[in-house]
Amino acid sequence: MIMAENNQFAIGKKVFFLYPHSVIEEKLVQVIIRNEYEVYLVYDHKKTLKLLRKYPNSILFVNIDTELSGEDWESYIRSIIEHEDTKGVQIGILTYNEDKELARKYFMDIGVPCGFVRLKLGFEESARIILKTLIVTEARGQRKHVRAKCTGQANVSFNVRYGKEIHNGSIIDISIVGMACAFDSPVQFEQGTALDDIQLKLKGKITKVSGTVAGSRRQTKHIYVILFNTNLSDDARGKIHYFIHQSLQDEIQKILTAL
Secondary structure (H helix, E strand, C coil): CHHHHHHHHHHCCEEEEECCCHHHHHHHHHHHHHCCCEEEEECCHHHHHHHHHHCCCCEEEEECCCCCCHHHHHHHHHHHHHCCCCCCCEEEEEECCCCHHHHHHHHHHHCCCCCEEEHHHCHHHHHHHHHHHHHHCCCCCCCCCCCEECCCCCCEEEEEEECCEEEEEEEEEEECCEEEEEECCCCCCCCCCEEEEEEEEECCEEEEEEEEEEEEEECCCEEEEEEECCCCCHHHHHHHHHHHHHHHHHHHHHHHHHC
């Protein structure tokens, strides 16, 4: 059990938003992604219960302003807290309801550990509260950056212009700090080689970055690890983060569909 807990801390926690408000979908998720948290949007409270049994160390923020009645939401959240398979899930409440008695009930009677966030406080304050909650709950664990697996994804590739040649390849996985990749044809790049012209194709979004070869390993193909230079443009950062989030969201959607 201790080993499992240590491993979970190493990889961090999944952060789910159930029936997210529009401000969460459109703005707040991007802030959370940029802060390197593994965030997902879910839209089915029944399947979410099954999902939480699969990921019992996750964090769940619930929009209680939609879908169910107030009493039904209370019962739903109590069931998560009290069930043996999901009691490790940490829950927070998101609402435009400013009723102080309702907040007291969720805090004191039901015992949600991740707060009662009143979205009427405004975007900046709501974001601050949620990010502080994620820090306190150690949602990132020891992991510094969220990584997306790319193998098998359509329309995901890269090319490198080096000298007078262009080398094409496939991305195996990617984070904001770098990627593991395989070239379509054999290349010989030594560790420390500077690659100043890399074009990433991330599901229709194209962006240019530069980087350095950090190392390589031979498997079925010759795998290279390329670290991106730290002066990534805001556009590149935004596109990479968006791609990572969409890749993870697609993975969780496949799991939800199968439940």
